[in-house]
Amino acid sequence: MIPPDTLFLGFLIIIGLCFGSFYNVVILRGLSGESIAFPGSKCPKCNTPLKWRHNIPLLSYILLGGKCSYCKCKISIQYPIVEFFTMVLFVCAYLKWGFTIKALFAVIYFSLFLITSVTDILERVILTKHAYILAGAGLFYSISALYYPSLINNLNSDGNPIFISISGIIIGVLVMEILARSGYLIAGRRAFGEGDSYIAGALGAIFGWKYILLVLGSGFIIQFLFALPLFVHNLYKQKENTAIIEFALFLVLAWILKAYSSSLGLIIYICGLILLVFIAAILIRNIIRNINKTSGGTYLPYVPALIAASFAGIFLWF
Ligand SMILES: [Zn+2]
Known part of the structure; x- marks a missing residue:
């Protein structure tokens, strides 16, 4: 049976x-x-x-x-x-x-996450209606949690769920807008589109002001992990051999020091730090260059990274 x-x-x-x-x-x-x-x-x-x-x-x-x-x-x-x-x-x-209201809300969030990120990957657009529906679902959950305590989760356990949601929207939009507008200082234009701010605000409604910061931060780390190999590949393709050689040289140097001496721990540590600063410098240079380009260059949508962090967040804290 x-x-x-x-x-x-x-x-x-x-x-x-x-x-x-x-x-x-x-x-x-x-x-x-x-x-x-x-x-x-x-x-x-x-x-x-x-x-x-x-x-x-x-x-x-x-x-x-x-x-x-x-x-x-x-x-x-x-x-x-x-x-x-x-x-x-x-x-x-x-x-x-299990077969609960919480699972139903999770499925609604997951579905909207999927639709939004596939739309972004396919056409590089964020539809504002997706953000509004996502924010609406987040607010509706928070209102429900106020009346049905069984719905309370890590995200809204300390305070009024509705206040947590609304402050999440404000923080999400604010952080992304500050980052986007910092592009004006470097290149005279936004660093990325307004769609990302809409989605960050909508996710804020789900995660609240405290957890949205964690989601945004994790999103940036995921984005960095995806961008790094692509960025090395691009350097290679653009025949920027000096950068590649310097990059490889540092890696080899650190590896040799590690292999031949255990007492040189400090030097390895310093080399590692130099390497990190070096990578960061090239990354920043590349970002500035990409902002300056009006078209072309590798487009790497940020929303899928943000959404990936949100999937993990729902599983961990919901
Ligand atoms: Zn056909």
């Missing part, structure tokens, strides 16, 4: 995949401005309306080999990826919080 829990999990996997399929529509039609209810789905290349068997989440993509059955053009990998991740998030929320 199948335990009822396994049965429910299977049901949840199917529901998650179906919601993922719906989110794909929300993402694409949010960008094109079409209605999400009408018309039915069609191939974006040849415009042929799709049959139901072409619309089964994940399965259709695999069975069709990633190609439209009419015009044989490639179907974007975005479809199965979003469907798969939505399913994983639904299952994770259930495993962590």
Whole structure:
């Protein structure tokens, strides 16, 4: 006999995949401005309306080999990826919080996180309506927590949840705006778009003034970890060999000192510090150069890093 829990999990996997399929529509039609209810789905290349068997989440993509059955053009990998991740998030929320209101809110947050970051990665835009819905969901949760103490979590355990949410919005927007406007001092223009401030404010409604600072900080660290290899690759591509050689030289020097002497700990430590300062200097130079460029250069959206930190935050503190 199948335990009822396994049965429910299977049901949840199917529901998650179906919601993922719906989110794909929300993402694409949010960008094109079409209605999400009408018309039915069609191939974006040849415009042929799709049959139901072409619309089964994940399965259709695999069975069709990633190609439209009419015009044989490639179907974007975005479809199965979003469907798969939505399913994983639904299952994770259930495993962590069970069949509760808290799990329902987590699923709503996760869904909005996913839709917002995929939209940003695909088209480099933040839709303000996504930020408003996210902020609305955060505020609604806080109001609910005021009346249903079982909803209280780490994020709003010390104080009035509504005050925590609203101050979170203010802090989120304020921090991002100060950072964005510091671009005026360096290059005479904003360091990044207004969309990031909207999302930071919306996340502030969920995390409150204290935890939003942690989320923003973790977002920057995640962004740095992603940017570093890309940045080294770019230096190589731009044939800035001197920078590469200096960079490698420091690494080798530190490694030799470490390998040959244990008493030279202090020197290794100092070398490490010099290396860090060196990396920071090149990074800052690169950022300034990227700000000065009106077009071109590597675009690395910050919102996905922020969202990644938020996923972790929800799991840890919710
Ligand atoms: Zn087609």
